[in-house]
Amino acid sequence: MKIRISVSLACAAVAYAASALAAPPSGKTIAQQGNGKGAPGCISCHGDKGQGNAGAGYPYLAGQPKAYLVHQLKAFADQTRKSPVMQPFASALSAEEMDAVAEYFAALPLPKTGGKAGTADAVGKRLATQGKWSVGMPACFQCHGDRGQGVAPNFPAISGQSEDYLKKQLEHWRKGERSNDPIGLMQSVVGHLEESEIAAVSRYLATLSPAKAP
């Protein structure tokens, strides 16, 4: 049993390696099956349409700006964005593969997540739509699009993203576990927020759909 599996795996690996020599795997292939070099198919965690898995705190990738996705993969690899899970996978991707898989997800439509009308959090809404200018913090939507749908090339969609994921990211900015933000913008912004505000804005953003106006 053990031997047979090993053999079949080895065969698959050889076959894959052979095809890789001919042409690098497409973004779609990497997304669905991985690159065969240690990076598993992204969809196993991020959903078959890249829609994420809110329950598990896995973010959606579909419709995110390509440059943003590439930047994140590089950041996982060089650990300017610390993630024990993503670090080895990202490190297993070549620059070319990063580019291809990012392009694949960027081309998918933004998921129809969120959109739980009536759950608006007043504090969270104010932070997202107006900011907290008394301490110099712009609204989230000022850079991430007027409904949090992202602004290519550098600003990801944040509406309808997993609440858990959003909260963790904001906390990571604050603790310096994520430091791959251009000009240190996110670190600066988060520095002005209290913990309760981080929770509120994450909660609020999670209720929105990036695909339609709030």
Add this chain to the structure above:
Amino acid sequence: MKIRISVSLACAAVAYAASALAAPPSGKTIAQQGNGKGAPGCISCHGDKGQGNAGAGYPYLAGQPKAYLVHQLKAFADQTRKSPVMQPFASALSAEEMDAVAEYFAALPLPKTGGKAGTADAVGKRLATQGKWSVGMPACFQCHGDRGQGVAPNFPAISGQSEDYLKKQLEHWRKGERSNDPIGLMQSVVGHLEESEIAAVSRYLATLSPAKAP
């Protein structure tokens, strides 16, 4: 000597009385010669052109509204305007004579008195042109014309009037020695002024010429 004079006076009186029976003396006659019944010629005190005598504190009459002049003569007679000097003279005039002499003076041009440029008193000027509304007092010029030239039929000219005369009148209003003002307006207005303000506004008005803009 004494007799001759008496005779000539008697003759004049007889002649005058005779002519009076024929027609009442004209306003001009009364102004210049009196009415022969106890009222001397007005001009002996008020000037040959009705221009007053500022030094002696006698007001000008020339160019004053006729109705105003009549009203004053009546007031002297009934003592709503107290004047030991004017009371007997005014009492000696018939209503017809008052009307005639008032008409005569009203038709004369306003005198070219005052006009001492550069002597403007700030307090006096403010009272004359702006009033003292903090206590409800309108500007003098609001009712007496925009340069104090009088407004027929009820508001006399005050610009260029004898400073002494103006001051006395304002004090008389205050003490109730003059109470012939319509609706008690002047009494009310003066009640809001301090003694120093009465002096200031009198001084200021005396410098102006009623015949031209200040």
Add this chain to the structure above:
Amino acid sequence: MDIRFLFLFTLVVFATGNAARAEPAQPAGEAAQAVTTPIPVKAFQPPSEDTIPDDEFGKMVRLGKNIFTHTDKYAAKYVGNDQKCVNCHLDAGRLAHSAPLWAAWVRYPAYRKKNKMVNTMQERIQGCFRYSMNGTPPPADGETIKALMSYAYWLAEGAPTGVKLPGQGYPKLDKPKLEPDYERGAKIFAQNCALCHGADGEGVRQGDEQVFPPLWGEHAFNWGAGMHRINTAAAFIRANMPLGKGGSLSVQQAWDVAYFINSHERPQDPRFEGDLKATKEAFHNHQCRYGDKVGKTVLGQSSQ
């Protein structure tokens, strides 16, 4: 901070709702005597006339003041009668309880029921020209409006934006005990008002100068002006008339004389489009006599 609130004395008791206030009996045939004692009112103090700056802005403020006090001379082409701004806004727009400019400045833009829309200050001023001065509104972007706005703004120096200041407008008046009456009003008018405004409300002109404004007739404010409303006129009169003796008429007298004054013909409401009844229904749902029959005249019928 440059907000100056001083305790000023005004001549007006405007204790609205104080029904217990004594209405002194008036000796018949005599002019009303002062019935109120000055009470302290915390009022905003506009800056002194002397402090208008000696620069381009100051020039505009001075022009505004001149337009305000001599509207007939400085804004002649927009004035259609013998009225000036200062006739309703005493002391050159400075006087509390006489619709002072400083209080108005900090309250616009505002919604007005009169035209059912938000009005800017410039529109409010244009309204004065259209109705009170029975003329043509000066253009919104012209010098006349700019100068008047500059003057009002300057007068309001230090006044808090958007705040209803003590002394704004005319003090709201208690209702009269008796229904306002024409005959009583006529007597009060003859005793207290005719001296300046003339026996027939015609006002006084002297040369080319309007000294006392007409209160009715073809040279008066028109049927759209605020002052044609009996309550508005009564409030103004009670607080400010006779000039220099504001507060001397009783509340009842103010209502009666306002009723009398506004029971006379005056220039047509400029919103009139040919149908008196329609105009009355559309624009005169308030205390006024437009469309009422007085003697043989239906008011508004024969208006110019």
Add this chain to the structure above:
Amino acid sequence: MDIRFLFLFTLVVFATGNAARAEPAQPAGEAAQAVTTPIPVKAFQPPSEDTIPDDEFGKMVRLGKNIFTHTDKYAAKYVGNDQKCVNCHLDAGRLAHSAPLWAAWVRYPAYRKKNKMVNTMQERIQGCFRYSMNGTPPPADGETIKALMSYAYWLAEGAPTGVKLPGQGYPKLDKPKLEPDYERGAKIFAQNCALCHGADGEGVRQGDEQVFPPLWGEHAFNWGAGMHRINTAAAFIRANMPLGKGGSLSVQQAWDVAYFINSHERPQDPRFEGDLKATKEAFHNHQCRYGDKVGKTVLGQSSQ
């Protein structure tokens, strides 16, 4: 009384004239880090968004806010580029040191050297449309101006009329130690500004939405806008840019990058009448590059 002054923290040290303030060295090639510590500034606090009244006036205020924040959508016909009011007046016109509307409201009418006359608030706003938005001034008596005025007035609730409030305009900047430099500015731009404004200052559009405004080129503010002046732009940048990191550039960096940004071609000064030199002499006696040769281009020469 409803005057609310709160102690707010702003991110800007605007100690003008404080030449002794340390200018920290910047690691070459790295983004500037925050160099200032927030200091307390006594600033006026405009009313909370939630308190816009639910009536006709409130509707006008909300329309004003919409025009202000989405000028391209709510006042499209008056806008000639990809600029909105809120681009220069952050936080919907509320932010101190970013030319807040509440501070402007209480300072007009005022004389302006720019056009050598007294300007009303409406004229000031019209100027923004003409220059900063390279468009057509909305009519003085139209709804666009009325709504913007209503919004500004509402924001200024309680602010004292005529008083220069802390936080008004952009905080005046110290002079730079070195003459502003194009090359240094270019580097600062690439490191700090290009992220949002694009490598060629072209800004970012998304669908029909302008997300980040262009800083030069045919869709930017024109050669008559206040922001084309190097000192004005430097002051704005130093206080407010990069967005969310105001105060992080040094004074020298702010001057350099403002110089760089304003050394590019942009739409023609609308006062231009065919002669560049004449326009420069008449209207550009200030710190700007209009008419200067940059590379092979004379700025203003080939303007749209």
